[in-house]
């Protein structure tokens with residue numbers, strides 16, 4: 001009999017056997033920083049054994065799968081430019097976990113739980129504080145808020161990873177949203193189809209189909225994540241009539257070269273997944289070792305434009321560090337002032353994003 005996804009979640013790897021890395025993991029837990037957890041499935045995508053893998057001089061694994069999963073001492077280094085809330089979500093929260101930053105969209109942080117804790121996560125400081133799924137009272141607040149704000153056309157179900165909750169729990173949440181509006185678009189943001197594909201079952205798809213309009217956005221960073229089993233599961237969403245998009249974070253040492261990104265986006269398109277966003281890294285505390293300097297990100301995107309078709313090319317964007325929202329690149333760049341890029345938002349306001357050293 002096939003193992004249940006819940007059991008795979010319970011069996012996640014949460015510690016490392018060598019003393020140095022095990023000490024680091026305990027230090028992260030003690031500091032209430034992002035813990036370590038990875039599924040067997042995720043670790044099996046790597047070319048090396050996670051216990052003995054090669055690491056660079058900052059302690060980051062060289063393998064792109066392991067680099068996204070295994071903690072490194074570089075996470076303990078914070079720069080003055082970084083923040084624990086890099087998108088400034090707290091200033092747009094009418095209630096805890098509910099973010100209303102753009103007039104037509106609401107974001108819901110359902111949980112701080114994930115099958116895989118990605119070391120580059122921009123919500124890495126929030127997740128340990130929000131481990132449990134939202135309470136019924138938060139759900140009711142969301143439904144009431146949607147009823148009172150008819151201008152909201154879309155709800156982003158995010159986290160953490162919402163798919164860590166049961167089908168029944170998600171169905172209850174979606175029922176509340178449908179009660180507030182039959183045409184509200186539900187955008188389901190998840191990484192579990194790539195970190196724990198067994199989560200995607202025919203029963204789950206049967207449930208989701210009942211809540212259309214609903215679209216799925218998957219976080220995918222490297223072609224190695226596109227395994228046969230993942231492709232099969234992605235096909236189930238498409239067969240159910242649920243559009244699937246991808247978002248990718250530009251990550252140093254993981255995907256910051258044209259070959260990897262061209263391969264990723266062209267393969268996604270052929271699977272039937274729309275490459276939606278490529279993100280310049282957010283200024284999240286402890287993630288400096290993953291960020292690619294903006295100048296190199298812009299040059300890389302220029303190269304992608306030459307090599308990819310319109311269907312294959314995602315939008316390149318950055319979240320303004322002061323909470324002004326998503327800005328498209330290179331369109332929003334108006335110039336440089338010393339070590340900062342000056343970016344113009346659609347409302348004409350100007351924002352700064354640093355040029356960091358490589």
Ligand code: SF4
Nearest residue numbers: 114117118121160191
């Ligand atoms: S799955 Fe998403 S929310 Fe969870 S750690 Fe990864 S990036 Fe962050």
